[in-house]
Amino acid sequence: MARTAGENRTSRLTARGAATRARILRAAAELMYVRGVGATTLDDVRAASDTSKSQLYHHFADKDALVREVIALQAGQLLERQRQRLERLQSLRGLELWRDAIVQRNALRNGAYGCELGSLANELADQNEDARLALAAHFTTWQALLAAGLRRMRDNGALRPEADAERLATGVMAALQGGYLLAQTARDTTPMEIALDMALDQVRAYAVEPGAAGDQA
């Protein structure tokens, strides 16, 4: 209901109104990522997006509405990036490149802030059931992209038939999320690199190439 109303309202926006809405949303997403959702007030968002109170409330009824759209924005951007990489995944080398891209992105900020979706999930999952359900669905989508890539690797012979793509995808995703948290706390991506390498070792354990299983450091 709320979503439909929001979409109707969006469709009636002028170009200028749409630009204002996008500016508010970008500012809110940035603040909530860097400071956390709880520490971000609507006044902060208003100030950061250089909008008036009436503009803000015209586009977003309340903080929950803004949080809902921030989740959609962050998930949309993250899943689009992940889709581009993971839909082409078909080899262990490809999986290593996926790992490298994530680590490098995180190294740019010395591990700070963590995962765009993971940090929202940590803060919102127990407070806001709509947010939890949305975030759970986005994690499912993300993990399904990874699982599909691993199934492709199994189907093209890079992994042995007994490799359980769903199970491996869950393990890699947990290693990624745990790695983000340890890197955020240590302000150092090293634990994230180790965690991902160890999870990738579990994928390598199913590699068809002889000697590839479990020997990588």
Place this chain on the structure above:
Amino acid sequence: MARTAGENRTSRLTARGAATRARILRAAAELMYVRGVGATTLDDVRAASDTSKSQLYHHFADKDALVREVIALQAGQLLERQRQRLERLQSLRGLELWRDAIVQRNALRNGAYGCELGSLANELADQNEDARLALAAHFTTWQALLAAGLRRMRDNGALRPEADAERLATGVMAALQGGYLLAQTARDTTPMEIALDMALDQVRAYAVEPGAAGDQA
């Protein structure tokens, strides 16, 4: 400086004052765990601990002081539990029992709230440098307990000499933290179980027993 002042003040407390202080701290720890730090106000803590504003401020100068003590309380309890289990760790079976105990504890709340230290780290690491340093030190302690157990397993012959205890401990800790987050978001401990099992498979890959590596489901 602040800590020394706090300890001096504590040492001057009457038994009744100490009980009040402990009641405030327990209420704050519970609220910050369940709702998050950002969403917990000093008024919430006052109401939940049934204390007056002057009592609260007598024991804790401000929210930062309370957060500092909440981190110490949660870390103290968690690390004491972990120490009791991990200091006896000397076999793969022991590692599986450690895993089972954590999963069972998390299953009691259907995965909600996540790890007592991990959720604080996620919310505070980028906002409060003192909190980040304290949490990083607690994670280091926790991981060192795990690494010491893995070294013991290597020294007593349960793991092969080439097992890198520090690396394995980092991977298991990341799997645990990522597992907590996925379980919290899904309200289901299954992803945590899979993540821990996959990380334990990496330990099993170094097991001395033939056939123990990589075959467990």
